[in-house]
Amino acid sequence: MSKKILMVCLGNICRSPLAEGILKSKVSNKNIIVDSAGTAAYHIGKSPDKRSIDIAEQHNIDISLQKARELSVNDLDDFDLIYAMDKTNFDNIISLAETDLQHNKVRMIMNEVYPNENIDVPDPYYGGDKGFHDVYKMLDKATDKIVDKIL
Numbered sequence: 001m002s003k004k005i006l007m008v009c010l011g012n013i014c015r016s017p018l019a020e021g022i023l024k025s026k027v028s029n030k031n032i033i034v035d036s037a038g039t040a041a042y043h044i045g046k047s048p049d050k051r052s053i054d055i056a057e058q059h060n061i062d063i064s065l066q067k068a069r070e071l072s073v074n075d076l077d078d079f080d081l082i083y084a085m086d087k088t089n090f091d092n093i094i095s096l097a098e099t100d101l102q103h104n105k106v107r108m109i110m111n112e113v114y115p116n117e118n119i120d121v122p123d124p125y126y127g128g129d130k131g132f133h134d135v136y137k138m139l140d141k142a143t144d145k146i147v148d149k150i151l
């Protein structure tokens with residue numbers, strides 16, 4: 001099964017770093033590579049948002065050393081599964097895809113829990129801490145399903 005998983009959001013500082021950290025914590029010691037990227041370049045090289053670092057830490061996951069990077073077309077070849085946090089991210093990733101193989105790797109992450117419903121992981125950037133709790137809960141559920149699928 002697939003062994004290289006990429007999590008994608010807009011800025012790569014709130015949602016996808018959490019998705020990366022949570023999935024990594026569930027596949028440690030396994031031969032699985034997990035990474036994350038953003039569709040926008042605003043935050044390249046930055047650490048995750050403090051609110052994401054904090055909610056991860058409350059679950060004993062350290063994402064503080066991650067650095068934001070921008071999604072590139074090469075990622076569509078390098079990774080086996082590419083998970084978009086929301087529909088806008090999905091559309092932006094798909095717009096880079098040139099082949100059916102690349103296209104077919106791209107998924108809405110919450111479809112692992114609620115197939116075909118295309119539910120967004122809401123962007124928590126402009127909200128409060130509750131948004132980050134909700135994002136964590138959603139990604140915890142989705143990554144459980146991803147683990148079932150790939151291990």
Ligand code: 4NP
Pocket residue numbers: 009010011012013014015016042123124125
């Ligand atoms: P993310 O959240 O896509 O989950 O990393 C955002 C981070 C930054 C911005 C928007 C969303 N921003 O507009 O700077």
